[in-house]
Amino acid sequence: MMGPGIPWYLAISSILFSIGVAGVLLRRSPLIVLLSLEIMLNAANLSFVGFSRLFGEMDGQIFALAVMAVAAAEVCVGLGLIVAMARRRLALDVDTLTELRG
Amino acid sequence: MGNFLVWVIWLLAAGACVATGLRVITAANPFSSALSLIGNLASLAVLFLLASGEFVAAAQILVYAGAVMVMFLFVIAYLGGRADAPWAGGTRLIQTASVIAAASLLAVVFVALMLNAGDRLSDEASVTAAFGSPAEVGRVFLTDHLLAFEITSIVLLIAAVGGVVLGMRSAAEEEDADS
Numbered sequence: 614m615m616g617p618g619i620p621w622y623l624a625i626s627s628i629l630f631s632i633g634v635a636g637v638l639l640r641r642s643p644l645i646v647l648l649s650l651e652i653m654l655n656a657a658n659l660s661f662v663g664f665s666r667l668f669g670e671m672d673g674q675i676f677a678l679a680v681m682a683v684a685a686a687e688v689c690v691g692l693g694l695i696v697a698m699a700r701r702r703l704a705l706d707v708d709t710l711t712e713l714r715g
Numbered sequence: 716m717g718n719f720l721v722w723v724i725w726l727l728a729a730g731a732c733v734a735t736g737l738r739v740i741t742a743a744n745p746f747s748s749a750l751s752l753i754g755n756l757a758s759l760a761v762l763f764l765l766a767s768g769e770f771v772a773a774a775q776i777l778v779y780a781g782a783v784m785v786m787f788l789f790v791i792a793y794l795g796g797r798a799d800a801p802w803a804g805g806t807r808l809i810q811t812a813s814v815i816a817a818a819s820l821l822a823v824v825f826v827a828l829m830l831n832a833g834d835r836l837s838d839e840a841s842v843t844a845a846f847g848s849p850a851e852v853g854r855v856f857l858t859d860h861l862l863a864f865e866i867t868s869i870v871l872l873i874a875a876v877g878g879v880v881l882g883m884r885s886a887a888e889e890e891d892a893d894s
Contacts, residue, residue: 614741615723616718616721616725616765617721617725617726617729617765617839618723618836618837618839619767619836620743620828620836620837621725621729622762622766622810623828623832623836624825625732625762627821627824627828628733628736628794628821629732629733629736629755629872630820630821630824631726631820631821632736632737632739633736633740634738634816634817634820635740635813635814635816635817637885638813638817639740639810639814640740641812642745644745644748644787644790644791644794645739645740645745645748646821647787647874648739648740648748648749648752648787649740650779651752651756651781651783652736652739652740652752652755655733655755655756655759655779655894658759658763658775659759659762659763659773662762662763662766662768662771663766665766665768665847666766666767666768666839666840666842666846667836667839667840668838668839668840669747669839669840669842669846671846671851671852671855672855672859672860674768674770674771674847674852675852675855675856675859675863676739676861677768677771677851678770678771678774678783678856679863679867681771681775681778681779682776682867682870683862683867683869683870684779684783685782685871685874686830686871686873686874687782687872687874688783688786688787689786689874689875689877689878690874690877690878690881692786692787692878692880693877693878693879693881694881695790695794696790696793696794696881696882697882698880699793699794699797705794705797711894
């Protein structure tokens with residue numbers, strides 16, 4: 614390949630994943646936590662596509678597409694939960710939702 | 716010359732990727748977070764294109780930056796001012812620990828890559844022009860990965876049903892809203 618090699622892809626992928634982890638740990642709004650999850654899923658996708666190119670096999674890209682479908686499902690349920698929380702007038706703050714804490 | 720251009724585009728996309736990613740987790744307004752994530756997904760699509768993932772890049776733009784993010788923006792608009800959340804949770808200690816945790820994860824991944832991968836990552840397989848094209852993706856999906864393809868449809872169906880059930884108003888809530 615003429616452009617950057619796979620190590621560059623992996624570097625960007627791990628940086629993005631760490632950004633997502635920081636977002637999930639730092640932010641309190643469930644919306645932003647969901648957005649950070651998307652960043653982490655996409656970081657994994659970037660690795661999949663990069664490795665798929667490295668080995669010349671299509672399987673990695675197929676897995677990336679499956680991850681995309683799972684992400685769509687996750688957003689569907691996650692946003693449903695957030696809307697249900699808003700309807701019940703619960704605070705949109707993951708630190709105050711402690712009802713299920715053991 | 717072509718080589719140089721590929722590098723410039725790649726570095727621009729990668730820089731945009733990291734910058735918009737940081738903006739997603741630092742912006743106070745959820746709208747700017749969601750819009751930055753659209754930029755993040757678009758620049759990732761450019762990186763996918765440069766790694767011969769044409770169909771994945773197109774799906775990324777259509778499904779992710781299009782459909783999923785529009786759903787996000789609808790929910791943020793529906794919630795209105797309630798979606799604005801305090802920037803960070805917990806005490807100063809928890810915030811510092813979170814940043815350290817993320818940074819050390821990054822360090823661990825880098826060290827693991829450097830130690831184990833070595834120069835095995837540099838010899839890329841040569842691929843034909845059809846690699847990553849919709850035709851090739853479709854062929855693999857309907858032959859080698861047919862089960863994954865079918866199960867994905869069931870997962871999406873279950874998620875859709877779950878979304879509807881979560882969005883339904885229950886009788887108890889109606890009473891709550893009336894009183």
